[in-house]
Amino acid sequence: MKGKWEEFPEGNGNPDCKKCRGRGVVPIPKKERPDHAVGEQVQACVCTFVQATLINMEQGWRGLSKGQSAEESPLRGRECENLWVTASAPDLKAHVRHVAARMGPNWPFKLLTDADLMDAWLSKDLDVYDADVSLIRQMDASKFDSLMSASEYPDLMILKLGVKAARNSAMPEVLLEVLYRRLHLEKATWIVDNYAYPLSAEHISYDGLVGEVLSDWPHILIEQERQEAALEEDPFFDPDEDEAQGVTQSTLNTDAELDLIEKERKKK
Ligand SMILES: [Zn+2]
Numbered sequence: 001m002k003g004k005w006e007e008f009p010e011g012n013g014n015p016d017c018k019k020c021r022g023r024g025v026v027p028i029p030k031k032e033r034p035d036h037a038v039g040e041q042v043q044a045c046v047c048t049f050v051q052a053t054l055i056n057m058e059q060g061w062r063g064l065s066k067g068q069s070a071e072e073s074p075l076r077g078r079e080c081e082n083l084w085v086t087a088s089a090p091d092l093k094a095h096v097r098h099v100a101a102r103m104g105p106n107w108p109f110k111l112l113t114d115a116d117l118m119d120a121w122l123s124k125d126l127d128v129y130d131a132d133v134s135l136i137r138q139m140d141a142s143k144f145d146s147l148m149s150a151s152e153y154p155d156l157m158i159l160k161l162g163v164k165a166a167r168n169s170a171m172p173e174v175l176l177e178v179l180y181r182r183l184h185l186e187k188a189t190w191i192v193d194n195y196a197y198p199l200s201a202e203h204i205s206y207d208g209l210v211g212e213v214l215s216d217w218p219h220i221l222i223e224q225e226r227q228e229a230a231l232e233e234d235p236f237f238d239p240d241e242d243e244a245q246g247v248t249q250s251t252l253n254t255d256a257e258l259d260l261i262e263k264e265r266k267k268k
Helices: 046-060 089-103 114-122 131-139 147-152 171-185 208-214 239-245 255-267
Strands: 025-027 042-044 083-086 109-113 156-160 188-193 219-221
Touching: 042 046, 046 089, 046 109, 089 109, 089 156, 109 114, 114 156, 114 171, 156 171, 171 188, 171 208
Parallel strands: 083 188, 083 219, 109 156, 156 188
Antiparallel strands: 025 042
């Protein structure tokens, strides 16, 4: 005979989750329910939180949820600050992933590149030719109605420079417009350059005014080494204990998940 549990259709949970078996919700224990509650009371299963966090990562930065994560990051806790970050491309990704895993499913962040900004800017005037933008449009990457909409969304913009290769004399101006706009809106920006192509006089996005804006932003240099968040080295991971956790091994593949499991353990 089927228990009450199995009668529910498959929901939005992880099908491998032993807590909810894919239903996405779990019953609230009797002692935690209000006295007058009638019928089954449920709450979201931890696996849905994990999945929503991974989806949020992808919305902010495509491919981020599948990347490696840094074990720790100087960027953590500075999500609301304007920062100038110097990091290699893989390091940047690993560190942003570390932060995003801990910010949960509702964190509005977005990775944009200098080439995206130029695309947004040029969308006001389609007659202007720019080699990089032309390439982006051919690849049908994300487009914006205007530079303003690109500037206003989201809470944290991670602006990666050095993707744009072709020189366009308007680039510093476009960057400034975005920075001024975001400063006005009091929204945080992490402007990111890399060791091979630092943001200085020779950079296609740099001019004196850009330098002036950045002069009082903290400059964070991420060391050029990638810390591997190896699953087997994680102190919280023990497949034998899984039964008690109700999370199967196949779900233990991201640090968002490990984080959440850690939180669950602390609750107990
Ligand atoms: Zn679940």
